[in-house]
Amino acid sequence: MRRSLIGLVGLGVLAAAGWWGVPYLLWRAEAPIKVGLLHSRTGPLEISERSMIEAELLAIEDINAEGGIAGRRVLAVVADGRSDPSVFAQEARRLIEADRVSVIVGCWSGLSRRKVRDVVQASGHLLIFPSNYEGMDTAPGVVCTGPIPNQQVIPAVNWCSEKLRARKFFLAGSQDVQSYSSNALIKDQLKAIGAEGVGEKYVGLDGSGMAEMVAAIKAAAPDVVLSTVVGDGNKPFYQQLAAAGLTPSKVPVLSFTIGEEELRSLPAKDMVGDYAAWSYFQSLDTEENRRFVERFRAKYGEDRVTSDGIVAAYNAIRLWALAVDEAGTDATAEVRKSIQRESRFGPEGIVSIDPATLHTFRPFRMGKVRADGQFDVVWSLEKPVRPVPFPMLRTRAQWTEFVDRLYTTWGTKEFNPQALGDPASGPPSAPPAVARRPGPGPRPLAPAAAARAAADAASTAGTRRNGTYQR
Numbered sequence: 001m002r003r004s005l006i007g008l009v010g011l012g013v014l015a016a017a018g019w020w021g022v023p024y025l026l027w028r029a030e031a032p033i034k035v036g037l038l039h040s041r042t043g044p045l046e047i048s049e050r051s052m053i054e055a056e057l058l059a060i061e062d063i064n065a066e067g068g069i070a071g072r073r074v075l076a077v078v079a080d081g082r083s084d085p086s087v088f089a090q091e092a093r094r095l096i097e098a099d100r101v102s103v104i105v106g107c108w109s110g111l112s113r114r115k116v117r118d119v120v121q122a123s124g125h126l127l128i129f130p131s132n133y134e135g136m137d138t139a140p141g142v143v144c145t146g147p148i149p150n151q152q153v154i155p156a157v158n159w160c161s162e163k164l165r166a167r168k169f170f171l172a173g174s175q176d177v178q179s180y181s182s183n184a185l186i187k188d189q190l191k192a193i194g195a196e197g198v199g200e201k202y203v204g205l206d207g208s209g210m211a212e213m214v215a216a217i218k219a220a221a222p223d224v225v226l227s228t229v230v231g232d233g234n235k236p237f238y239q240q241l242a243a244a245g246l247t248p249s250k251v252p253v254l255s256f257t258i259g260e261e262e263l264r265s266l267p268a269k270d271m272v273g274d275y276a277a278w279s280y281f282q283s284l285d286t287e288e289n290r291r292f293v294e295r296f297r298a299k300y301g302e303d304r305v306t307s308d309g310i311v312a313a314y315n316a317i318r319l320w321a322l323a324v325d326e327a328g329t330d331a332t333a334e335v336r337k338s339i340q341r342e343s344r345f346g347p348e349g350i351v352s353i354d355p356a357t358l359h360t361f362r363p364f365r366m367g368k369v370r371a372d373g374q375f376d377v378v379w380s381l382e383k384p385v386r387p388v389p390f391p392m393l394r395t396r397a398q399w400t401e402f403v404d405r406l407y408t409t410w411g412t413k414e415f416n417p418q419a420l421g422d423p424a425s426g427p428p429s430a431p432p433a434v435a436r437r438p439g440p441g442p443r444p445l446a447p448a449a450a451a452r453a454a455a456d457a458a459s460t461a462g463t464r465r466n467g468t469y470q471r
Contacts, residue, residue: 030071032074032075033068033069033072033073033074033102033324033330034075034099034100034102035056035060035074035075035077035102035103035105035317035320036079036095036096036099036101036103036104036105037056037057037076037077037078037079037106038079038088038092038095038107039052039078039079039080039081039106039107039108040081041053041080041081042080042082042083043082043083043084044205044231045083046083048231048309049108051307051309051310051313052108052131052313053313054296054299054300055296055309055311055313056076056105056314056317057076058295058296058299058300058314059316059318060074060075060076060317062295063317063318063321069324070324077095077101079094079095079106081106081112085112085115086115088106088112088115088116089115089118089119092115092116092119092127093119093123096123097123102126102330102331102332102335103125103126103320103332104120104125104128105127105128105130105313105316105317105320106127106128106129106130107127107129108131110134110177110178111407113127113129113131114137117137120139120141120142121139121140121141124141124333125332126142126143126332126335126336126339127142127143128143128144128145128319128320129142129143129144129145130144130146130309130312130315130316131146131309132147132152132256132308132309132312133146134148134149134177134178134181134182134403135149135150135181135359135387135388135389136389136403137389137400137403138357138359138389139358140336140358143316143319143339143353143358143359144358144359145312145313145315145360146308146309147278147279147308147362148359148387148388148389149182149391150385150388150389150391151364151385152256152277152279152364153185153256153277154185154189155381155385156226156254156256156275156277156366157169157186157189157193158193159277159366160223161195163379164223164224164252165223166195166222166224167195167196168196168220168222168223168224169186169195169198169222169223169224169226170198170199170200170201170216170220170222170224170225171183171186171197171199171200171201171225171228172201172203172213172217172225172227172228172229172237172253173202173203174202174205174228174231174233175202175203175204175205176205176228176230177403177406177407177410178228179228179229179230180202180406180417181402181406182228182256183200183226183228184402185393187200189393192393198220198222199216199217199219199220199222201213201217203229203233203237204233205230205231205232207233207234207235207236210233210237210240211240213237214241214244215244217241217246218244218245221251222251223251224251224252224253225252225253225254226254226256227253227254227255227257227258228255228256228257229257234257234266235267238253238266238267238270238271239267239270242267247270248271248273248369249273252273253274253275254274254276255274255275256276259281259307259308259309260281260282260305260306260307260373260375261305261307261310262307263305263369263373263374264305264373268370268371268372271369272369272371273368273369274369275366275368275369275378276366276367276369276375277364277365277366277367278307278308278365278367279308279311279348279362279365280306280308280347280348280363280365281308281365281367281374281375281377282305282307282375283367283374283376283377284347284348284377286347286349288345288347289347292306292311292314292346292347296310305374306347308348311346311348314346314347315351315360319342319344319351319360320335323335323339323341323342324338339353340358341353343361348363349363349384350384351384352384354386357387357389359389361384361386362387363381363384364381364385365377365380366378366379
């Protein structure tokens with residue numbers, strides 16, 4: 001009788017486990033799939049990368065809540081790049097060799113990305129990079145889920161020309177490779193569309209030199225300021241513009257770096273009427289986005305906001321999970337093949353990986369700053385924009401040499417971005433210090449063709465109708 005009673009109790013426990021415990025018992029029987037999350041958890045970049053880690057952890061939690069991948073639990077292995085590119089490379093090797101992760105998702109800065117890219121290529125591994133960057137690079141085993149200039153910068157400049165009737169542009173940036181690269185592209189584009197660059201200034205990453213920049217903007221009297229100012233420099237930038245009387249109604253700023261997360265620490269009341277160009281804004285009125293925002297806030301707090309970078313990080317994990325499921329294995333070599341075919345309906349709409357470039361198709365939206373720290377979407381393209389890492393205004397070889405030269409001379413006396421090419425003197429010649437076989441790419445465009453390319457680069461196939469771009 002005692003044995004029977006114990007047996008019945010045991011069956012009762014197993015029956016109860018059948019409701020919620022059996023998946024966990026199965027997970028313990030098979031090793032979890034490890035994902036390396038490699039971001040700065042300390043140092044000056046921590047503020048920019050913290051929310052990306054949160055988004056990636058949320059995606060992993062959601063996948064596990066849905067039963068994992070083929071019944072296997074996904075386990076995050078979080079590493080700290082400490083805002084140092086060399087540490088990023090060291091941690092990438094450790095994640096691959098010691099922790100034996102299936103994939104690395106991470107980095108924020110272009111230099112950290114390049115360092116980890118080299119490690120991944122040498123080991124035949126996989127990196128998913130969830131941030132916007134300067135483009136001008138493709139690599140086997142590196143998937144990029146954030147927007148690149150032809151999906152963000154080029155359509156934004158076209159919008160300024162067509163909708164704001166802007167003819168005079170001031171380029172404001174930080175001493176950062178992405179700023180220099182984006183502005184090189186913008187200057188080529190302005191020349192192609194017959195607009196004028198009336199000034200170009202850069203400040204330190206801490207905002208040093210801001211007074212001189214704001215004075216230069218006031219003296220140049222532009223129709224619009226295009227900003228690639230990053231990080232802590234944005235606060236004094238907008239404060240000093242307001243103090244100088246350069247309000248959005250007089251000289252609007254269009255930023256390629258600030259989103260909802262950054263607006264929380266910026267003087268939003270002085271920025272109402274300024275703009276930002278992204279693929280995603282929290283204010284998107286779709287069911288998928290509302291569910292995502294609710295889920296993020298339920299996890300991290302009702303006062304939290306979502307942004308393009310957060311969504312790109314969440315998509316990175318979700319696209320990888322689809323690839324593992326399709327491959328039927330977490331073996332990196334097989335996942336690298338299957339991920340080229342993946343797409344998903346995310347908070348911003350349909351996001352697909354382009355197999356030719358391993359960058360994602362992304363929507364384009366123009367947002368206007370509101371007093372509550374959100375954006376009104378005032379314009380958008382009808383369909384996602386195909387990624388073109390090497391914009392048509394120069395050849396692939398010229399863009400590669402341009403950005404390689406920026407990175408290799410960064411922090412040295414040889415660093416001189418202005419010598420690498422300016423619209424007044426045409427595309428840059430090949431620097432002697434960068435010896436490489438020219439890569440494939442289009443020939444330099446004639447002026448008329450360049451103007452068409454500047455307009456068409458914003459679209460997926462390039463015809464314009466009534467101010468919108470369609471396939």
